[in-house]
Structure formats: C-alpha cells, structure tokens
Amino acid sequence: MKIAKSVLLVLVATCIAALTKAETEKGSISFAPYGKVDGKDVNLYTLSYxxxxxxxxxxxxxxxRILVPDRNGAMGDVALGYNSVYEYIEETPYFGALIGRYGNRIANGQFKLNGKTYKLAKNNNPGGIGCNLHGGDKGFDKVVWEAETYFEGxxxxxxxxxxxxxxxxxxxxxxKVEVTYSLTKDAGIQMDYSATTDKATPVNxxxxNYFNLRGEGAGSINGHVMQIYASNYTPVGADLIPTGDIASVAGTPFDFxxxxxxxxxxxxxxxxxxxGGGYDHNWVLDNQDGDMxxxxxxxxxxxxxxxxxxxxxxxxxxxxxxxxxxxxxxKSGRAYEHRDGFCxxxxxxxxxxNQKNFPSTILKPGEVYETSTVYKFKTR
Structure with missing residues (x-):
C-alpha cells in the first residue's frame, strides 16, 4: 500500500511531536518570584525529572533544595540552606552557591600576571593571615544572573x-560566563561551566552545595561513608593556603x-x-586527563x-x-551545628x-573555559 508523501510527512511529524511530548512529560520547569536584589527581580526555578x-x-x-528519595522511596531534602533570598543575603557560608571568579583561596589577596600585580579583597582570615576567598567581597554568589529555561531532549x-x-x-x-544546570536521566544535576575573556585572568x-544525605537539619554527617578517588592531596599551612607540595594520602587521615x-x-x-579544624583540603584526583x-x-x-x-x-x-x-x-527551623553538612x-x-607547579587556571583571550561536574543520586 502506497502512502502519499504529504501524509507520510504528517505521520512522521506527529510521531516526533508525540515522542517530544512523552519525554517532556517526565520533566517540568516552573518558577516563582523570590524577591528583589540590587533592584533586579530574582526568581526561584524548580526543575523536576x-x-x-x-x-x-x-x-x-x-x-x-535537592529533593531525592531514600531506599524506601520517602522523599527528603538533602541540601542545607534557607527559605528566602534575604536570608542568603544577610548571612551564608556559601550555601549552594555558584562560586567565582576564583573558587577557594588566593594567598595574601593578590597574584602576579604578565608582570603586573593584581590586588584582591582579603575577605577571609584563617590563621590571622588574610586571603581572598571565593571571588572576594561580592563574588558570583552575590550577583543576579540572567536566566533562561529550556528542555533538551x-x-x-x-x-x-x-x-x-x-x-x-x-x-x-x-x-562572560554561562553556567547551565541540567537534570539527567539517571538522577543527576549536571553543571556545565563556560567563560571567555578579553584579558588574561584566573578562572576557577x-x-x-552543603549536603546531608540523612536530610537537611538531620544532624551530624560524621556517619556518612565516603570514598575519594585520589591518592594525593595538597597540604596547607596555618593560613589554609597550599604549601605547593603534593603529598600522598597513604597512612594519613586523608586516605579515602x-x-x-x-x-x-x-x-x-x-x-x-x-x-583546618577538620577536613578543609583539596584532593588531587587520580584522573588528571580532563575526562569526566x-x-x-x-x-x-x-x-x-x-x-x-x-x-x-x-x-x-x-x-x-x-x-x-x-x-x-x-529551612526546617533547626540550627546547623558543627559538621552538620559537607561540601x-x-x-x-x-x-x-601563585603556584607554578599547579595546573594553570589562567584563561586567555581567544580561549574558552569549559568544564562540567555532575552530582548524581542513587540508593542502596
């Protein structure tokens, strides 16, 4: 039996539309007003899949918020944080935040690049020695970003x-920075980072996010069992700045x-x-080839x-x-005590x-900074 070409095209288009609809039916995007910051509207976006x-x-x-099931299917929020944007503005140890330009510490709040010394805010004071932390006084965690929602597959x-x-x-x-949060088919939050610059600059x-897999506000994380795929770490001084050494974790409390x-x-x-008052260190991952x-x-x-x-x-x-x-x-009305969350x-x-033997974080004009990380959730 022959089918007219126009009819066939309609059938194909209908099948594609049905497939797209079936895929989007598994996921949803919504948003609601969340306040104003610096005169700009802030929204809270909910992604579900x-x-x-x-x-x-x-x-x-x-x-x-990160809502995931336990082994019995009971849903629970595993991310520490607040209920309103104004609480994040008033006081937060970077709960759930996007960090930049430079995540972590820069010694003495300065670095030298192409013969010029750049001075940064000393917004952190471990060991009584000032350093720049997480981008400074007003890092990327404290600005309003332009937002766009869409479905991909x-x-x-x-x-x-x-x-x-x-x-x-x-x-x-x-x-110019773009960060895309996407949910994956295997219960993951994928974060794709991209940036370009017109002058050489550090980018990291x-x-x-602070996690407690028992649930937000559920108490200590000390009973969580962790494995880190890293044979080495970067020791620090009293100022929590790396010494420049890369040390083996073998035979130390850092062996995970x-x-x-x-x-x-x-x-x-x-x-x-x-x-560190406990663990607050960088592990040198065994995978160093840039692959996921x-x-x-x-x-x-x-x-x-x-x-x-x-x-x-x-x-x-x-x-x-x-x-x-x-x-x-x-969020739950419970105080966050010592070691009630981990990052x-x-x-x-x-x-x-400031460390020549560490992998470079300098982005140059004409280059594209690209990296991805996924938080994936399972039960057992």
Whole structure:
C-alpha cells in the first residue's frame, strides 16, 4: 500500500511531536518570584525529572533544595540552606552557591600576571593571615544572573549568564560566563561551566552545595561513608593556603581511597586537621586527563542515599562543615551545628595563580573555559 508523501510527512511529524511530548512529560520547569536584589527581580526555578527535584535561584546561582528519595522511596531534602533570598543575603557560608571568579583561596589577596600585580579583597582570615576567598567581597554568589529555561531532549535546564566586568573584585578582563544546570536521566544535576575573556585572568568556577544525605537539619554527617578517588592531596599551612607540595594520602587521615566514615579519623592528632579544624583540603584526583570521571562517592547508611560526584576537574575540595556552630537556622527551623553538612567542590587547586607547579587556571583571550561536574543520586 502506497502512502502519499504529504501524509507520510504528517505521520512522521506527529510521531516526533508525540515522542517530544512523552519525554517532556517526565520533566517540568516552573518558577516563582523570590524577591528583589540590587533592584533586579530574582526568581526561584524548580526543575523536576523522575524522582529528582531541584530549586535554583538566579541570585548567586544558588541551589536551595535537592529533593531525592531514600531506599524506601520517602522523599527528603538533602541540601542545607534557607527559605528566602534575604536570608542568603544577610548571612551564608556559601550555601549552594555558584562560586567565582576564583573558587577557594588566593594567598595574601593578590597574584602576579604578565608582570603586573593584581590586588584582591582579603575577605577571609584563617590563621590571622588574610586571603581572598571565593571571588572576594561580592563574588558570583552575590550577583543576579540572567536566566533562561529550556528542555533538551525532554530534560529540564536552567542557563545562567553574567558579565563580570574588567576590574570587578580586582580581577582583570571582561569575563562572560554561562553556567547551565541540567537534570539527567539517571538522577543527576549536571553543571556545565563556560567563560571567555578579553584579558588574561584566573578562572576557577565551582558549586558550594552543603549536603546531608540523612536530610537537611538531620544532624551530624560524621556517619556518612565516603570514598575519594585520589591518592594525593595538597597540604596547607596555618593560613589554609597550599604549601605547593603534593603529598600522598597513604597512612594519613586523608586516605579515602577505600570507603571510610567521615568522622572516623577527623579527631586524630594531625597537623593538617588542626590547621583546618577538620577536613578543609583539596584532593588531587587520580584522573588528571580532563575526562569526566568519578571523583567521590558518599553513602549514608540509615537512609540508603548515595551521592556520586563526577567531574572533569583535577581537584576536589572536601569540607566537613567545621565552621558551622549552631548560629545559623536552616529551612526546617533547626540550627546547623558543627559538621552538620559537607561540601565536595570540583575545582582546580587553591592558590594556583601563585603556584607554578599547579595546573594553570589562567584563561586567555581567544580561549574558552569549559568544564562540567555532575552530582548524581542513587540508593542502596
């Protein structure tokens, strides 16, 4: 039986439309007003696909909620944070934030590039020695980003864009940045970072989500069992700035090459733990070829939830919530006490602009900064 070409085209178009509709039916995007910052409207965007729901605001690119099931299917929020944008403005240890221009610390708040010394804000003071932390006084976590939502293959995405002008927070060059948050078919939050510049400048973008796989406000993370795929780390001084050495984790409390509870050795007598008040260090990932690879896996026994961090970055900062002290009350109305959340920040190494033996973080005109990281959730 012959089918007219026009009829065939209609059938094909109908099938494609039906397929697209079927894919988009699995996911959704919505948004609601979240306040005003610097005279600009801020929204809260909700991305859902399957059993994963994520809330993100275009103020600071902050992930405010991650809703995932436990092993029994009960949904729970595993991200620390607040209920309103004004709380993030008033006081936050970077809960869920998009970090830049430079994630982590830069020694003495300065670096030299092409013969010129650039001075930055000293907005962090570990060990009584000032340094630049997470981009300065007003980093990317404190600005309003342009936002665009769309579906890609039925999967919801939020693209955030921002122009960091030449001299902002002391950094050179007009830096055009795009960060896209996308949900994946296997319960992941994929973060794709991209940037270009008209002057050479350091760039090191990351996300600073605080996790508790028992649930936000559920207490200590010390019972979480973690594995980091890294044989080495970068030791720090009392100022939490890397010494420049790359040291083996073997025989130290920093050895997470096999699964071990976060709290099992955190109180050990070790100079590095004393400097950080616990874990607040950069692990040198075994995968150094720039491909997407598994960097860390965290399992919480009571809920059965598992978090995997996949990244193209060479480093991973594990921070164990050492500076949480009960003074911050989160979404559930419960105070966040010492070590009630942990961060796993994919990155280039801290203070790389001042460390010649570390992988370079300098982006030059004509180059494109591109990197991706995925937070993936499972149960067992």
């Amino acid at each position: 399957g059993d994963l729901t994520v809330d993100i605001t275009n103020y600071g690119g902050i992930i405010t 039925g999967l919801p995405s939020l693209k955030l864009s921002y122009l960091s002008v030449d001299g902002e927070e002391g950094f050179p060059g007009n830096l 973008l990351t996300n600073h 090459t096999s699964p071990v509870a976060i709290g099992e050795r955190v109180e050990d007598e070790h100079e590095q733990l004393a400097f 690879a598994l960097a860390a896996s965290v399992y919480e026994p009571s809920s059965g939830r598992v978090l995997e961090v996949w990244t193209e970055e060479p480093g991973l900062q594990f921070y164990g919530g050492n500076f949480l002290d009960g003074s911050i009350v989160g 796993l920040e994919s990155q280039h190494y801290p203070d790389s602009p």
